[in-house]
Amino acid sequence: MANPLSKGWKYLMASFDNKIDENADPKVQIQQATEAAQQQHQQIMQHASQIIGQQKQLEMKLNRLVSDRDKLQDQARQAIQLADKSAAAGDATKAQEFNNTAEVFASQLVAVEQQLEQTTALHQQAEAAAKDAVAKSKESEMRLKDQMSQIDALRAQADQAQMQETVTKSMDSLNQFGGNDGSVPTLDAVREKIERRYADALGAQELTQNTVSDRMAEIQQSGTDQRAAVRLEQLRAEALGTAPAATGQLESGVTDAKELVDETPDASGTNGSAMK
Incomplete structure (x- = not known):
């Protein structure tokens, strides 16, 4: 069973909100709607900017990993070539050292290639998300322009309504002066x-x-x-x-x-x- 106090409080708040809406100035409400639309567009643009930023960051990491991979590959090849030359020259000890160095480079290369594979997958996802964010930001911009156009029309209608009310009150005061003031005769x-x-x-x-x-x-x-x-x-x-x-x-x-x-x-x- 619902709490009567809670139910009554919700009813009072809903009634209070209705009274505020009835007595609210249309220009103030239009300004509130304008600020809300601009804030929503700003949030979408900020979110899109963050997604694009993540995509750019992954792209920079991907380029760095590719550079490290190429460098490790060259170093591993050089170590293997030196090991072969040392073995051919009959220097088994030096050949072994170069082989060990080549193995280290190979291990590092495997780790970089794994990171590169993961980063490539993340970069592809980020790239798709960035494209979607760009599309949504453009859509938000078009929607904001449309809303601003509607808001300008509403503001013009509100001005016309206010002027019409003023004219109506003036005509009423001419036809029946003192009607709104008990101290003034009609x-x-x-x-x-x-x-x-x-x-x-x-x-x-x-x-x-x-x-x-x-x-x-x-x-x-x-x-x-x-x-x-x-x-x-x-x-x-x-x-x-x-x-x-x-x-x-x-x-x-x-x-x-x-x-x-x-x-x-x-x-x-x-x-x-x-x-x-």
């Missing part, structure tokens, strides 16, 4: 407040213009103007000596003015004559 709220105040002002103005007292004052002013006109005509008639004829007209005008005032509605909606 455009709709400001518009509603202005329209409400304007409507209240229009209502108050309409009430002021249509009050009964204003209407009564207007009518009374009209009656006063009529009476003033009648009085003016009366004075003009007296001054011109035509008072009798004008008197009837003036009385008629006064009567009309009174009737106008009597017909004016009061606050209850009835006229003056009805109230009498």
Whole structure:
């Protein structure tokens, strides 16, 4: 049975990793991918370099062993030839010494030839490994170039996405300023407040213009103007000596003015004559 604490810890870590991936900056992740691709290519190149280095080292050892083999062969031949000359000259002791020397050279030659055989096999293996390493290094280089091209495209897309998000946020702020800040009113709220105040002002103005007292004052002013006109005509008639004829007209005008005032509605909606 799995340990609950271990299982919970793994779940929390996986959730934490998901949160990091969701909130991570794409540019930072692109940079991480770039560094990882370059590091992987560098490791492949370093490994290939080591393999090629081993092949070169075995090649140098192989050349040295070949030189030692040729040298020992020449020395062994010379010793045999000298031994033969000494034997032909009747010097058996010296002939034996040269034969012993030839045997030493022969023993050394056998050892060198064994090393040469082993080194040749290792060199062949190293040469094949070096060719494979070179091929893989070239493949890694091509893959890195392709990855870098993709990374450049992703970086350009990330820049475009970031600019698009900036433009979108700017447009949202124009259409609805203050939407992201609770301390700043929204455009709709400001518009509603202005329209409400304007409507209240229009209502108050309409009430002021249509009050009964204003209407009564207007009518009374009209009656006063009529009476003033009648009085003016009366004075003009007296001054011109035509008072009798004008008197009837003036009385008629006064009567009309009174009737106008009597017909004016009061606050209850009835006229003056009805109230009498």
